[in-house]
Amino acid sequence: GDSVTQMEGPVTLSEEAFLTINCTYTATGYPSLFWYVQYPGEGLQLLLKATKADDKGSNKGFEATYRKETTSFHLEKGSVQVSDSAVYFCALSDLTGNNRKLIWGLGTSLAVNP
Amino acid sequence: DAGVIQSPRHEVTEMGQEVTLRCKPISGHDYLFWYRQTMMRGLELLIYFNNNVPIDDSGMPEDRFSAKMPNASFSTLKIQPSEPRDSAVYFCASSLGGFFLSYTFGSGTRLTVV
Numbered sequence: 001g002d003s004v005t006q007m008e009g010p011v012t013l014s015e016e017a018f019l020t021i022n023c024t025y026t027a028t029g030y031p032s033l034f035w036y037v038q039y040p041g042e043g044l045q046l047l048l049k050a051t052k053a054d055d056k057g058s059n060k061g062f063e064a065t066y067r068k069e070t071t072s073f074h075l076e077k078g079s080v081q082v083s084d085s086a087v088y089f090c091a092l093s094d095l096t097g098n099n100r101k102l103i104w105g106l107g108t109s110l111a112v113n114p
Numbered sequence: 115d116a117g118v119i120q121s122p123r124h125e126v127t128e129m130g131q132e133v134t135l136r137c138k139p140i141s142g143h144d145y146l147f148w149y150r151q152t153m154m155r156g157l158e159l160l161i162y163f164n165n166n167v168p169i170d171d172s173g174m175p176e177d178r179f180s181a182k183m184p185n186a187s188f189s190t191l192k193i194q195p196s197e198p199r200d201s202a203v204y205f206c207a208s209s210l211g212g213f214f215l216s217y218t219f220g221s222g223t224r225l226t227v228v
Contacts, residue, residue: 032214043118043205043219044157089157093214099170100145102214106156 002027006090006105013080013112021075021108023064023090031092033057033066033073034102038087047075047088080112118220120206126226132194135223138187139208143216148181148191149205151222157205163189196227 007022025033032051036044048057053068062077073090087107094101119138127133139146147162161171166183174181178197183189193200203222210216 034214041221043207043221045219046217049214100162100164100209101159101170102217104157 002031002092002094002103004090004092004103004105006088006108009087009107009109011108011110013110015082015112015114016079017112019075019077019080019084019110021088021090021110023073023075023105025071025073025090025092025103027071027092027103031094031103033064034091034093035062035064035073035075036089036091038089038107040086044089080110082112082114085110085112118206118208118218120204120220120223122223123221124224124226126228127196129197129227130195131227132192133196133200133225133227135191135204135206135225137189137191137206137220139189139206140210140218141187143208143210143218144186145209145211146183146189147207147209147217148189149207151203151205152201160191193225196225198227201225201227 004025034049035047037047038044048059050057050066053066056065064073064075087109089107090105091102094103121136144165148160150158150160160173161181162169163183179193181191203224205219205222207219
């Protein structure tokens with residue numbers, strides 16, 4: 001079945017460092033891909049999305065490009081801030097039949113130190 | 115809109131007791147999802163509804179778990195009897211038409227079974 005694999009955390013960076021969180025997937029068909037962010041004590045929020053190959057999703061300085069050839073959707077940010085400390089989830093849409101499910105990675109915790 | 119509202123935020127109960135978690139989806143959303151989040155297993159979809167009808171409950175772990183959606187503005191997830199291994203954060207999410215861009219999570223209920 002479809003699956004999402006994220007790099008294990010925790011990731012610890014200093015403020016203004018470059019961030020990469022790797023995400024790879026296996027899927028039949030052509031799913032949409034998503035990154036969600038979960039701040040402490042809160043629910044998940046959509047950070048960015050891409051719906052087809054070579055699409056680049058971006059939001060709040062974060063970017064991710066849908067790479068069909070490498071089945072990847074890595075999250076990047078050029079200069080992280082303390083406020084980016086959170087857990088980041090990669091997900092893909094399960095489009096088999098009438099499903100409306102999202103398939104989730106396990107999440108990657110990011111801590112940014114001042 | 116107040117978003118997806120879950121109650122209670124925290125619940126501590128003794129093993130063997132019945133626990134009921136509640137969710138109010140965003141008005142107009144016709145899909146409702148219940149998730150469980152643990153460190154070991156990540157985010158697991160338990161069940162989802164479309165127009166108040168359960169569509170897929172394959173993620174419900176055991177018969178001790180049941181979910182209902184008596185109307186478009188209210189859903190419950192019940193665990194009876196509860197066990198310590200049920201301790202987790204339970205999230206409710208809703209969406210319009212099952213479209214992932216409208217997927218909105220509540221803040222979750224942290225359940226501790228002692």
